[in-house]
Every structure is written in C-alpha cells, then in structure tokens.
Amino acid sequence: MTGLRRVLVANRGEIAVRIVRACHAAGVEAVAVYSDADENARWVQLADEAVHIGRSAAQKSYLDSDALLKAARSADVEAVHPGYGFLSENAAFARAIVEAGLVFVGPPPSAMEQMGDKAAARRAAQAAGVPVVPGSGPVDDPEDAVRVAEEVGYPLLVKAAAGGGGRGIRPVADAAELVDVLPGARAEARSAFGDGTVYLERAVPGARHVEVQVLADEHGNVVHLFERDCSVQRRRQKLLEEAPASDLRESTRQAITSAAVRLAGHVGYRNAGTVEFLVDSDENFYFIEMNTRVQVEHPITEAITGVDVIAEQLRIAGGAALTLEQDSVERRGVAIEMRINAEDPERDFAPTPGEITALHLPGGPGVRVDTGIVRGDRISPFYDSLIAKLICWGADREQAYARAGQALAEFHVGGVASTISLHRRLTADPRLRAGPVHTGWLEESRAGD
Structure with a gap:
C-alpha cells in the first residue's frame, strides 16, 4: 500500500505511461496532464x-x-509525481506543491536546492567524506578564474552550477582558452538554467561514468540498488546504459555505493535519487553530481534487482518506511538500456520529428520496451525526441548483448529516422562487448571509423 489515493502525473511520454501503470498496480488513481499536441x-x-x-x-x-x-487542485489529487525532465528538479515547483498542501513525489525542496547547485553539492560531498574531482567555487572574473585554474590543473571543465543532464559544460585546455570560453559559458548557463554561476573542475581523461541508485525514506533509512555504467555518451548525453558496471572490483563497488548512501543521509535526502561519479582507470572515483529525481535509465536497475523504483517512490511519498534492507537487495544478471530517439545518427543526430507510420516492437525473454508512442502518433518538435527505451536482461553480459542484438533486429520504426541503426552497431561492436569503455569512447571511435 502507498498511503496515497490519487496522484497527478506532471509529465508526458514514456515516463508518464510508466507512472500511470505503477499507480494502478498500487491501487492508486492516476490523473494525466496534456498539452494541445498530446490530447x-x-x-x-x-x-x-x-x-x-x-x-x-x-x-x-x-x-x-x-x-x-491548477490541474492538481481541480483534479483533487493528494500528490504530484514530476517524472524526469521538465520541472522534476525545480525546487521552487516542489515547494509550491508542498505549500499547496500536496505531496511532492520526490525529495524535500531543501535537498533539491542543495544538490541542484553543483558548488553546494560538492561541499556537501566533501562534508560527507565523499571524494570529489579537484575544482573551485564560483568564478566570474577572468583573471581570478585563471589564477584558480592553475591550482585546479588543466585540462579542466567550465561547468554551470545549476546545470545537469550533461548540459552546461565546456572543456578548456589552457589559460587562453579559459579566458575566451568564460563569458560564453556564463551567458549559456544564465540562458539555459536561469543562473549564470559557473565553476571549474579538473577533467578526468579516460574516465567511466558510474552512477548509484539510492532510495531514502522520511524515517532515516537509506539503501542503494547498486550501480549503472553510463559511459556510452554523445556530447555528454547518455545513449546506452548497463547495470551493473562491468569489470568493477568488488571493493570499488562497495566503496562507491557506500559513498552514495552516506551522501544521501548527510543531506537528509528522501525518495529516489542517483549519485553520479567519474571512475578513472585505477578505479579512483569522484563525485560529480546528484540527480534528485527518477532517472531515465531506472529500468535496468529494476531488471537486476527486482525492485520497482516507481512503486517505491509512491510508497515513500505516502509516508511508509522502506521495506528494503540493504542485505536483502541482491543483484542478478546484467541489463542494458538503449534510448531509441527520433534522431538521424548519419546527420549528426539531427532531430527527425514527424508521424510514426509503422512501429514494430520486439519481445521475448528478458526484453522490455517502455514507450508512450503508438503507430500514427507524431514525434513533436516541441519535446524530447525519445520514441522508446529498449531494456534487455541476461544472466550475463554475453546473453544480455545477444538479446539486445536480436531485439534491435526486430525493432522497426517507420516515418522518421531513429537511433536503432546506431544501437545495432554499438551492441555488435566487439570493443564494447569486451568490457567497459570511457565517456569519450563513442566519439573517438566514430571519428576513427
């Protein structure tokens, strides 16, 4: 039981479908919202x-x-689930929900504010004894930035304090480039996130992107659901994710998951969240940010643990204590998620909005497809181009990738170009199937093809 009766799903697409289904499975009524395009x-x-x-x-x-x-009030709901994207990490929206006497299905606004500010999040991680990448506080004056950069060390990244999702990041190789990049980085941060604050962070070449899923209740209980490797990226945007992270030493796995739990406890976190790290070739790991919402890639964590993350979000929001204890959370097998977007990989991933004239979804053992699209729908230019998420589970990596290859062979989308062809190449690539890759691998390998 969740303790909730009726929930507004303040999102669209596959995550809205996912939340509606989770509500119904828990005996909770779900109220959808829609724009003109989504009637x-x-x-x-x-x-x-x-x-x-x-x-x-x-x-x-x-x-x-x-x-x-207004929709929440008119529909007489008790709670609002923001999904991911849109207003899901907007502390002002969360606070408005709470002040309206409703339940926000997510963390307290104070935790969102603290972890949403990258500089404040770094300080919190350090206070919790979690390693961070060497970096700075906010910088604005070019001369001051150059002085601080000498202490941080090149190469480095200029990062928007309010950024997220791989956006608001600019690489810098030396002082001259820093002076040139800084004004534009601040302007971009102000335009994209409403906050022009930027800070410096040392780049970690050849690093993997590993994140830990955590769940926390209002009674002080925090557990992790192991980790995911999200290193297959294009311009710091994730394309393919895998759980658990392959070839990670067990001592590193224990240390990184413990660090995530420690940080969540330190900031008084509640509900589902993801703590993200860079892991270098020696398996030193560094905190980079915390996503204060459910992640796009949560299904692969569900596949290897059997834990329904959305159902747990609803239970926690209803005031229930976690029924999970850390020792009871076990991982089994390997899962891969591939994002099928209406984008053309052969044209630098240009969006391809339009009508879905055909849609053939794969099936079979270990295959799951999350989508909000049916044949005849239109991929709108107003929103994210995600068509579906393909999740494939196997007893080991070999079986998981074999099932992914078969599922992609069956997957067909008509009317728009999609990333299916890219994922077919990726899942067949012996370099990826052999083991982990770093965050720059895909762009380097495409450049060399």
Whole structure:
C-alpha cells in the first residue's frame, strides 16, 4: 500500500505511461496532464482522468508550474509525481506543491536546492567524506578564474552550477582558452538554467561514468540498488546504459555505493535519487553530481534487482518506511538500456520529428520496451525526441548483448529516422562487448571509423 489515493502525473511520454501503470498496480488513481499536441496520447488514455494544461510549447504547458498546480487542485489529487525532465528538479515547483498542501513525489525542496547547485553539492560531498574531482567555487572574473585554474590543473571543465543532464559544460585546455570560453559559458548557463554561476573542475581523461541508485525514506533509512555504467555518451548525453558496471572490483563497488548512501543521509535526502561519479582507470572515483529525481535509465536497475523504483517512490511519498534492507537487495544478471530517439545518427543526430507510420516492437525473454508512442502518433518538435527505451536482461553480459542484438533486429520504426541503426552497431561492436569503455569512447571511435 502507498498511503496515497490519487496522484497527478506532471509529465508526458514514456515516463508518464510508466507512472500511470505503477499507480494502478498500487491501487492508486492516476490523473494525466496534456498539452494541445498530446490530447490523444497514450498516457492520457490510460489515466483515470486527464487535464488539459496549455498549448503545445513546453513553456506553455509542462513547464508552466501554475497550470500544473491548477490541474492538481481541480483534479483533487493528494500528490504530484514530476517524472524526469521538465520541472522534476525545480525546487521552487516542489515547494509550491508542498505549500499547496500536496505531496511532492520526490525529495524535500531543501535537498533539491542543495544538490541542484553543483558548488553546494560538492561541499556537501566533501562534508560527507565523499571524494570529489579537484575544482573551485564560483568564478566570474577572468583573471581570478585563471589564477584558480592553475591550482585546479588543466585540462579542466567550465561547468554551470545549476546545470545537469550533461548540459552546461565546456572543456578548456589552457589559460587562453579559459579566458575566451568564460563569458560564453556564463551567458549559456544564465540562458539555459536561469543562473549564470559557473565553476571549474579538473577533467578526468579516460574516465567511466558510474552512477548509484539510492532510495531514502522520511524515517532515516537509506539503501542503494547498486550501480549503472553510463559511459556510452554523445556530447555528454547518455545513449546506452548497463547495470551493473562491468569489470568493477568488488571493493570499488562497495566503496562507491557506500559513498552514495552516506551522501544521501548527510543531506537528509528522501525518495529516489542517483549519485553520479567519474571512475578513472585505477578505479579512483569522484563525485560529480546528484540527480534528485527518477532517472531515465531506472529500468535496468529494476531488471537486476527486482525492485520497482516507481512503486517505491509512491510508497515513500505516502509516508511508509522502506521495506528494503540493504542485505536483502541482491543483484542478478546484467541489463542494458538503449534510448531509441527520433534522431538521424548519419546527420549528426539531427532531430527527425514527424508521424510514426509503422512501429514494430520486439519481445521475448528478458526484453522490455517502455514507450508512450503508438503507430500514427507524431514525434513533436516541441519535446524530447525519445520514441522508446529498449531494456534487455541476461544472466550475463554475453546473453544480455545477444538479446539486445536480436531485439534491435526486430525493432522497426517507420516515418522518421531513429537511433536503432546506431544501437545495432554499438551492441555488435566487439570493443564494447569486451568490457567497459570511457565517456569519450563513442566519439573517438566514430571519428576513427
């Protein structure tokens, strides 16, 4: 039981479908929201009720906190689940939900604010005894930035303090480049995140991107659900994720998961969250950020642990204590998630909005497809281009990748170009199948092809 009766799903697409289903499985009514573009969408049809929130542009609908609050009041819900993206990590929105007397299915606004500010998050990690990449506090004056950069060490990254999702990051090789990049980085941060604060962080060449899924309740209990490797990236955007991280020493796994739990406890975290790290070739690991929401790639954690992350979010939001104890969480097998986007890999991943004229989804043992799309739907230029997430589980990496290859061979999308062809190449690539790769591997390998 969740302790909740009725939940507003303040999102769209596959994650809205996922949350509606989790609500229904828990005996909770789900209220969907939709823009003009999504009036006949799948999650709208699956929900118990649906509320129109505005025009097609995200700023006029899914990013309109007032419209979402109005929808919550009119639909007589007890709680709001933000999903991922849009307002999911917006502390002001979370606070408005709480002040309206509703439950926000996520962390306390104070924890979101602390972990959403990258500089504050670094300080919290250090206070919790979690290793961080050498870096600085906020910098704005070019002369001061050059002085600080000498202490941090090159190569480095100029990062937006309020950034996330791989955005707001600029690599810098030397002082001249830093002076040149700094004004644009601050302007970009202000435009994209509403906050022009930037800081410096030393680059870790050849590092893996490893993240730890945590769950925490309001009673002080925190557990981890092991780790995921998200190193297959394009411009710091994840394309393929794997759980658990392959070829990671057990001592490193224990240390990195313990660090994630320690940090969550230190900041008074609640609900589902993900602590992200860089892991170098010697398996030294460094905290980089915490995502204060459910992750796109949560299904692979569910596949290897059997824990329904969304169901746990609802239970925690309803005030229940975790039923999970760390010793009871076991991992089994290997899972891979591939993001199938309406993008053309042969044209530098240009978006390809349009009508889905055909959609053939794969199946079979260990194969799961999360999608909010059916044949005849349109991929809108107003939103993210995600068509579906393909999740493949196997008893080991060999079986997981074999199932992924077969599933991708069956997967067909008509009407728009997609990343299916890229994933077919990736899952067949002997370099990836042989073991872990670093975050720059994909771009380096494509450049060499």
